[in-house]
Amino acid sequence: MKTFNVNIVTPDGLVLDTNTELVSAKAQSGELGIMAGHVPTVAPLQIGAVRLITGGKQTELIAVSGGFLEVRPDQVTILAQAAEKAESIDLARAEEAQRRAEQRLQDKKDDVDFKRAELALKRAINRVNVSRGNL
Amino acid sequence: MASLRDIQTRITSTKKTSQITKAMQMVSASKLNRAEMNAKSFVPYMNKIQEVVTSIALGSKDVKHPMLVSRPVKKTGYLVITSDRGLAGAYNSSILRSVYKRIQEQHTSQDEYVVIAIGRVGRDFFRIRGIEAIESITGLPDQPSFADVKEIVRKTVDLFSEGMYDELYMYYSHFVNAIQQDVTVKKVLPLTELESSGASLSSYEFEPSAEEILEVLLPQYAESLIYGALLDGKASEHAARMTAMQNATDNAKELIRNLTLQYNRARQAAITQEITEIVGGAAALE
Numbered sequence: 371m372k373t374f375n376v377n378i379v380t381p382d383g384l385v386l387d388t389n390t391e392l393v394s395a396k397a398q399s400g401e402l403g404i405m406a407g408h409v410p411t412v413a414p415l416q417i418g419a420v421r422l423i424t425g426g427k428q429t430e431l432i433a434v435s436g437g438f439l440e441v442r443p444d445q446v447t448i449l450a451q452a453a454e455k456a457e458s459i460d461l462a463r464a465e466e467a468q469r470r471a472e473q474r475l476q477d478k479k480d481d482v483d484f485k486r487a488e489l490a491l492k493r494a495i496n497r498v499n500v501s502r503g504n505l
Numbered sequence: 506m507a508s509l510r511d512i513q514t515r516i517t518s519t520k521k522t523s524q525i526t527k528a529m530q531m532v533s534a535s536k537l538n539r540a541e542m543n544a545k546s547f548v549p550y551m552n553k554i555q556e557v558v559t560s561i562a563l564g565s566k567d568v569k570h571p572m573l574v575s576r577p578v579k580k581t582g583y584l585v586i587t588s589d590r591g592l593a594g595a596y597n598s599s600i601l602r603s604v605y606k607r608i609q610e611q612h613t614s615q616d617e618y619v620v621i622a623i624g625r626v627g628r629d630f631f632r633i634r635g636i637e638a639i640e641s642i643t644g645l646p647d648q649p650s651f652a653d654v655k656e657i658v659r660k661t662v663d664l665f666s667e668g669m670y671d672e673l674y675m676y677y678s679h680f681v682n683a684i685q686q687d688v689t690v691k692k693v694l695p696l697t698e699l700e701s702s703g704a705s706l707s708s709y710e711f712e713p714s715a716e717e718i719l720e721v722l723l724p725q726y727a728e729s730l731i732y733g734a735l736l737d738g739k740a741s742e743h744a745a746r747m748t749a750m751q752n753a754t755d756n757a758k759e760l761i762r763n764l765t766l767q768y769n770r771a772r773q774a775a776i777t778q779e780i781t782e783i784v785g786g787a788a789a790l791e
Contacts, residue, residue, distance in 0.1 A: 381550050382543075382546065382547075383546035383547070383549075398717070410710060411711070412561065413712035414720075437721075438722060440553070447553055449553055449557070451655070
């Protein structure tokens with residue numbers, strides 16, 4: 371199958387630059403699968419995992435929080451505020467962050483920014499899931 | 506004339522000072538290296554996001570978003586990026602002088618503007634003059650990651666959306682090279698100064714719609730503009746401190762040279778005087 375170039379870029383630098391046959395990502399409007407020759411598209415992403423699949427096998431798994439995906443005929447770019455490859459996620463730290471976020475949501479204090487805490491929890495859960503590889 | 510001992514003490518203490526400034530210069534040089542690398546690794550992200558924002562904003566003229574529209578200016582926001590520590594030559598003072606001048610020229614009362622300060626020196630500067638920054642962050646690391654500044658950057662953009670101010674200017678020092686940094690003023694919001702970079706503007710398919718994409722994209726774009734300026738400012742700070750410390754070391758060396766000369770003269774004078782005394786004494790005995 372035809373392959374194309376995928377970039378994942380964050381403010382702290384390039385996270386991934388490789389070739390693949392299929393990119394699967396969670397856009398705000400739903401799951402999105404991109405193959406070579408796709409129409410130029412821009413779509414905002416949810417907090418979730420991005421999967422690269424080549425030859426029917428998953429080659430890369432990346433936790434992405436926020437941002438959007440840009441498709442060009444020969445290239446896909448994902449611009450995210452934060453992105454981490456599954457193998458470079460510190461699982462213990464991610465779990466710790468999840469616990470903290472849950473704690474904060476349960477406290478139900480008035481001064482807790484509910485929406486922000488919820489987003490933090492989502493990000494933490496996403497990272498834990500991606501790191502464990504269960505999606 | 507100072508005694509031999511006094512001069513000796515001054516030489517020793519100046520030497521110690523020069524050792525310190527020399528060390529600080531070397532620390533800044535290595536920090537500058539890393540800051541430059543950080544700024545460089547941010548460039549692809551900035552270019553990409555700029556490209557997409559421009560092509561959406563210019564490609565579809567009918568798209569409307571509050572961040573793209575200039576509204577009548579009742580209140581101006583100034584985002585001032587300075588360092589936490591001094592000893593960086595004119596780095597902080599030239600930025601602050603430029604903002605303060607602008608504020609005094611443009612505004613007659615404090616209701617017309619607000620200040621957001623990044624860095625302790627800037628915050629304290631305005632506090633002394635009776636202007637309390639509405640948001641401030643201090644104690645940023647020398648190599649700030651995006652996560653470190655996300656909070657204040659997001660708040661800055663949110664305050665514009667909420668109508669706290671109607672335009673936002675950013676004052677920072679642009680890193681040209683190790684010996685030149687320029688104070689730069691940039692209008693961040695509203696985003697009216699989007700220009701096409703001349704590259705082919707691709708016409709995109711929007712999923713779900715252009716408006717909803719701008720909703721996500723524009724705040725992210727404004728945030729990255731600010732983060733980019735911050736990285737630029739950090740590189741300038743280290744460069745300015747490096748130059749300042751270099752000058753201090755050079756000055757100390759010059760001082761030591763002069764003092765050594767003075768010391769030798771004084772020593773010579775003392776010897777001459779002693780000889781004259783002995784010769785005088787011997788002559789008196791004959």
